[in-house]
Amino acid sequence: QVKGNGRNAYSLFSPDMHTTYRTRVGLENELRQALIRNELELHYQPQISLSRNCVTGMEALLRWRHPSHGLVAPSRFIQLAEEAGFIHEISKWVLETGCAQLATWRRRYPELRLAANLSSRDFDHTDLGETVSRALVRHSLPADSLELEVTEWLLLEDAERVRPRMQGLRDLGVGIVIDNFGTTCSSLSSLQRYGITRLKIDRSYVKQIKTTGTHPIISAIAGIAHNFDIQLTAEGVERDDQRNALANLGCDEMQGFLFSRPVDALEATRILQDLRPSSTVGRLTYSTAIS
Ligand code: C2E
Ligand code: MG
Ligand code: MG
Secondary structure: OOOOOHHHHHHHOOHHHHHHHHHHHHHHHHHHHHHHOOOEEEEEEEEEEOOOOEEEEEEEEEEEEEOOOEEEOHHHOHHHHHHHOOHHHHHHHHHHHHHHHHHHHHHHOOOOEEEEEOOHHHHHOOOHHHHHHHHHHHOOOOHHHEEEEEEOHHHHOOHHHHHHHHHHHHHHOOEEEEEEEOOOOOOHHHHHHOOOOEEEEOHHHHHOOOOOOOOHHHHHHHHHHHHOOOEEEEOOOOOHHHHHHHHHHOOOEEOOOOOOOOEEHHHHHHHHHOOOOOOHHHHOEEHHHHO
């Protein structure tokens, strides 16, 4: 080894870096295998309409049932899959699995919707629209039964690339949702340009709601949504006072631990069937049950 270079060379291959690299590559391979070995699963969190006081949709949230680490949260592996270049394979699995589940539910609850999360990296693929439409067709689902959640960051990415794919999705008729809205400085004109159908107010704002029930940013977002004819959902609703405040602030739908945590498909089915009258979701009904 050349002296003088030594310092940089050493830090590049320090034992820590080496371990991290190995762990990372190991994890990457395990995650690739997870798809094949059927270790991925979807959990579902109910979305509640305030005006109808019923479950209108389910958001599919990905989990990895790791053979030795147990249930792994998406924050631990989504970015890895994005960087390793196989998030699109995962998204295809999510769309297929979520649509299959939705089709089963819709036999009893014909108006139920599914919301699936997409990665910005999915918009690098020209077959995105096809992937979505294939999943819908395979399960005989109308396009408006599916919402695709993307983050605000996508609106800041290269419009030349994103726009045609977004247009393709809009042409299909699926809903396009901006998740965690309000956390970056996306331009308001892009909401119209991309035909956004729903905004989800980030949990951090819901947390800040004062005892007076007011919140200037949420009010502003509600104003934008209603002027643009965009639906408004609040995420991370944990308390009754937040729910009441959000109703007054003009939210259409809500999601959060107050109603239910994300649960597996079996439990989500039970929620729809309203078989747990003693739980917080017990007071909720599905729309066909009350109409
Ligand atoms: P997200 O789409 O914004 O999902 C909401 C997250 O907030 C979920 O975390 C959910 O469990 C959590 N949450 C819901 N209600 C409450 C509440 O009342 N209080 C609190 N403190 N948290 C609440 P989760 O399931 O760990 O997902 C984290 C993120 O991972 C998601 O954020 C989404 O960006 C990403 N993700 C999940 N599934 C997928 C997927 O299938 N594909 C992609 N690309 N990303 C996914
Ligand atoms: Mg989401
Ligand atoms: Mg969110």
